Amino acid sequence: MFRQEGKNTDLGHLIKSIKQTYSVKYVYVWHALAGYWGGVHPNGKETRHYESSVMFPKSSPGVEGHQIDIALEMMATNGVGLVNPNKVFQFYNDLHGRLAEAGVDGVKVDVQNILETVGAGFGGRVSLTRQYHKALESSISSNFPDNGCIACMSHNTDGLYSINQTAVVRASDDFWPRDPASHTIHIASVSYNSIFLGEFMQPDWDMFQSLHPAAEYHAAARAVGGCPIYVSDKPGQHDFKLLKKLVLPDGSILRAKLPGRPTRDSLFTDPARDGKSLLKIWNLNACTGVLGVFNCQGAGWCKQSKVNVIHTANPPPIIGVIRVHDVDWLHKIASENWDNSCAVFSHREGSLNCLNKNDALPVTLKVLEYEVFTISPILRLSSLVRFAPLGLYQMFNSGGAIVSVTYRLSTLSCEGAEDRDLTVNLSSSERSTPPVATVIVRVRGCGECGFYSSVRPKECRIGSQKIDFTYNPLNGLVSVLLLSCVENLTQEVQIVV
Template sequence: MFTYKDSTLLVSALGLEEGSGRPVLSGFGVTVALDNEVPKKLVYQVCETMHGVNKLGAYEEHTLKFDDGGNVNVSFTLRCFEDIVLGFVNGRIATKNPFMQKKSFSSQASIRITLDEIVGLTSLMANYQHNEWWTRPHFESDLSKLPAQTISLLWQSDAAYYRLLPVCGPVCRTDLQGGGGTHDQGLSVILSSYQGGLQHQETLAFVLGFGKEPYTLADRTTEAALMELDYPVLPREHKTYPEVLDYLGWCSWDAFYQKVDEQGVLAKAEEFNRVGLPVRWMMIDDGWSTEAGGKLQAFDANPDKFPEGLAATVAQLKEKHGVKWVGVWHTIVGYWGGIDSNSTLAKSLGNYLYKTADGSLIPYPDPALGFGFWHAWHGYLRRQGIDFVKVDSQAAINNFLQFERSVGASASAAHQAIEASVALHFNRTMINCMGMAAENIWHRPTSAVSRNSDDFMPKSPNGFREHAIQNAYNSYYHGSFYWGDWDMFWTINHDDHQNAVLRAINGGPVYISDPLGQTDPTKLLPLIYSDGKLIRCGRTAVPTLDCLTKDPIREPIPLKLWNYAGEAGIVAAFHIGEEPIEQEGTISTMDIPTLADKRVVLFEHFSQEVKVLEPWECCVFTLQPEACKLFLLVEMKNEVTPIGLLNKYASTHAILKQWRKQGSELIRLREGGRFAFHSEVVPSHVLANGQEQQVIALGNNIYEIACGHILEELDIEIVWRR
C-alpha cells in the first residue's frame, strides 16, 4: 500500500512483513515559471490528508501545499491506492485587481515538481521523445541524465518493478526530465500547456504503480490514467484491430518516394501477380496529392501523375490485379503545410478551416468543425474506391497551434475530428504516423494502429540496429495504447532477413515497400498464409525480462522479444550490439510469463534444434553479429506437442484445435504445409484429412509430414503403435 510521510512516498515492500515500508520517492519540491520572470522555488506549507473511495477503489490522499508567500500557490496531491498512485497538480496565480496587468504561467515548464531521489533503483528503461515525431529508449541509472521529454519511466528495485507514467491531459502535457532536485540530482515532473497566458493550471500529472511483473504494470498504469481522465480514449485491449491490416500489404514510399504515379503503382501490382505473392492491400503514400508549395489544393490526385484520376487507378488495382483494399496518405492538416488559401478547396470549405497566427490554413481545431473538412474529403475518397488512410505528421499539430490553443486541447480536437470521419467512411481503419508525441498518444479515441518507431532506412548500413531497439522498447509503453506499426521494409536488402523475423513477432501490420523488380517472395511467405493473411502474434511484442532494463546495443547481450503464437510462446533473439563479437544468451520458460512453471518443448526455427525444458530451466545459445534466432516454447500437455508449420516463422499459430480420441491425437490446422510435432511415443501412422501420410523422423522425438498441397483447414490424426 502506498502511503506518504515527511515528503517521502512509501510503499509496503513486496515480500516483507505486513505494515513494513520502504521509501520510493523522496524529497518533493515545487518550482514555477511565470512569463518574463526567473523561475522561483515555492515554500512548502502543509500536508492535508483525507480518505475516500472511487472507481479505482479505496484511497488515502495527501495534498502538499506550496506558495511563494504572495500570489502563487501550487497544490500537489498524491491519491494512493493499493498499487497505484495518481499525482495531481493544481497551480493558481491570484489576481486582486482584474484590470491590472496579470501574471501568467509560462507556456513551457510552467510548474516543475522535483524529486530528490528514487530510493532502491537498480536499473531502468525510459522512453523519451528524441525529436518531434518519435521516441526511443534510455537506460542510464543516473537520474540526473534522464532525457528531456521522457514520457514513460520503468525502474527495477530489489523488491519490485515501478512505473512512472506522465500524462497529457485536456490542457497540459507532463514530461519527466533528470535533475531539478537538491544539488540538481533526482528528476523533475514538468507541466507545459504550450499556450501561455494562463493563471490556473490543474491536471492529472502522472500515475505511479508497482508490481512484480512489469508487463501488466504497463497496462494497469495506463488504464488507471485513462479511467481517471474519463475522456473517450480506449486502451489497446478495448480497440478493434482493422481487417485490412490483417493481410500483407505494400506501400509506395520507399519504392518511389514522392515520384509515385499511376504507372508505377500498377506495374508493382502486376509484378506481385507475376511472382505469385498475395499482396492484399496497397498504400499510395506521399506524392499523389494535388499540391503546390507544400499545401493541398484539391481532393483528387495530381493529374500529371494520375491522368485519369484516383478512381481509375483504384479500379484497375482491384479489378485487374486482385488488390482487395487501397489506401492513401495525407497529413493531419491535409498536406505538410496545410491547405492552400488561394485554392478553390479553401474557398468552398472555408467554414471548416482555421487560419493560424502565422497564416497557415488547417482543418479547424474543433471536433465538429474539423470533422466538416474531413467528412468532405474522406467522403470523396470513399467514392473513388479508397478503403483506408495513413495520417502523417501528427505531432505537427502543436507546431501549428502553440500559443493559440493548449497542447491537450489542440491534439484532442484534431484527433476526434479525423477519427470520427475515418469511422464513418473507412470503418475506423487508419495508420497513425509521425505521432509519438505524448499529446497524440493520449488523445486518439478509437484508432487501433500507430507507428512505433522512426522510419525504416533501407540504405543505412546500421539501420536495423536503431529500428529494432526503438520498436522493441517503445512497444513497452506504446503497446498499452496501440498495436504498433513497425513500418515497411525491403525484401531485398542487407537487413532483409532480420527485418522479416522482426515482423514475424511484432503482432501488428506487415507490409513492404520494394521498388519495381525488387521483390523476393521467399522472405515473405513464412509470414503469411496462402491467402495473404498474416500469421500475426497475439499481442504487442516486448523485450524479455532479462533485457528489459538493459541496453543491447552497448551491452554484450541479445535483444530478445517475446509474444504468443497461438497458445505457444515465441521469442526472437537479435544481435544488434555495436561490438562485432559473439554474444551468449539464454532462453527459458521464464521468458514467457504464463509458461514459467510449465514443461515445454523448445524448438529453434532455423537450426531445428529441440530440447525439453523443465519449469524455470534455462538453455544457453550464441549469436554471431547481425544474426538472429527464433524460438517456439510449446507447453507439453499430452503425448503429442504440435510444433505447427515449419515453413512458417510463428509455426504454432496455424494450430486451431487439439483433441484426443482413443489411440490417437487430432490437430486441426489453418492450412497445410510442413507440419511437425514432438512425441515421446513413436507414432504408428499419421493421417491428413483421412489420407495416410509419409512420416519423417527429424530426430529428438520430432516428426514431420508434408501436406502443403492442402490449402485449406485440415485435420491431422496421429495414431500410436499398438
C-alpha cells in the same frame, strides 16, 4: 488525374484497376494530419472555405537540442496551412468521403505531432490536438466502417492521450534502407516502445524491403512482433523465399496474439550498447509461444552529431540463454496438468530440444543475426507418451499456424475390434494396457508441419486418409507435408501415438 494506357482516368478507376488486376483487397491512402506536410492552402480555390491560417511551427528547446529535423525546419521556415479547428471535421469528411467513393478502404495519417508546435492562438496544443483527433476519428467512422486508420509520427503525449478509436500506431522511427546504423536500433526501439503503446493500441513496426541485406533480421522481428507486415519493395525486386516465411498463399499472415515485448530479463539491459546483452522478444499464439532473439549491439544515437552511428565496428558474438518462461503467460495456453516442460524448435538451426522449467538453452549470435524459437507446452498423454505441436516450421512464427489441439485416449476392447473412450489419470504409471492417444491438430496453411512426440506415431491422417510422415527418434520430430491450402482453410491432422 491519372494516366493509364493513354487515357485520363480518375482515382476510382486506378483503385478499381489495382484491386482487379492484382487481387488487392484493401487500398489505403497517405495524408498528413494537417492535410499535407505544408497543410492546406488558405487561398486555394477549393480550400479557402476551410479557413486555414499559416502557422510557423516552434518546437521546444529540448526537442531541438536532441535532434535537428530538416522537415520541421522547412515547415518552420515556410509555414503550415492549419485548417480552422472548427472546420477541420468538414475538411476530413470531404477528403475521406472522396477517397471512400473512389474505393479507398482507409488512410495512414502521418505528421501527427506537428500540432504540438502550432497551438498558440488555438487554446494551446492540448485543446487543438483534442479537436483535431475528435474530428479525424468522427470522419473515419463515417467513411471507413472498418476503422481504417493508421497513426504515424504520433508519439506526442497530447496525441496518444487524445486518441479514442484509432487502433494502429507506428511504434518507431522509419525503416532507413540506406542507413546501416539504424537496423539494430530499429528492432530495439519498436520492442521497448511496445511495452507502453501495446497496452492501448496495436503497435506498427513499419515496413522493410525483402531484398535488403538486413531483410531477414527485420522479417524475423515482424514475425514475433504481433504487428502488421508491410514491405516497400520496388516492383519486381522481391525475395519471395523470405516473404513465404511470413505470408501464407492466401495472403494472410501467422500473426501472434499480442504486441511483441522484451522478456523480463531484457527490460533493464541495453541491448544496443552494453556489449553483452541479447534482446529477447516474446509473444503468444493460440497454442504455442514464440521467442525472438536478436543481436542489436554496435550502434546507437550520438548526442554530439545527433544521428545514429556505429560505435563499435566489429563487436564480438554474444552468448545468451533462453528458457521456457521467457515467454510470459505461457501457462494461459498450456493444459491444466502442464508440468512446465516444453518442446523448443529453433527456426534457423532447425534443432528440437525439450526443456524443463529451469533448463537453459545457449544461443550465440553475431550483430544483425537472430533466432526464432517456437516454444510449445508438452502434453503428457500417458506415462510414456508426450506430445507438442510445432506448426509450419519453415515459417518464422511456425506455431501461429496451430489453431487448436485436442486429443482422445482409448484402449482396444476385449475383442480388439473397436476403441472406447476412457477417463484416465494421466499421471498414473500403472496400466494393464497402454492407451492409444489420437491427437487432433487443426492447422492453418500448408507446407512442412512439425510435431514433437516422445514415441513414433502409429499413423497420421487428414480426415480418413492416411498420410506419409517422417520421425526422427533422436529428437522426436514428426514431420508431415500439408499440400492443399485455400483461403481460410484449416486442415485437421490426426496423429495416433
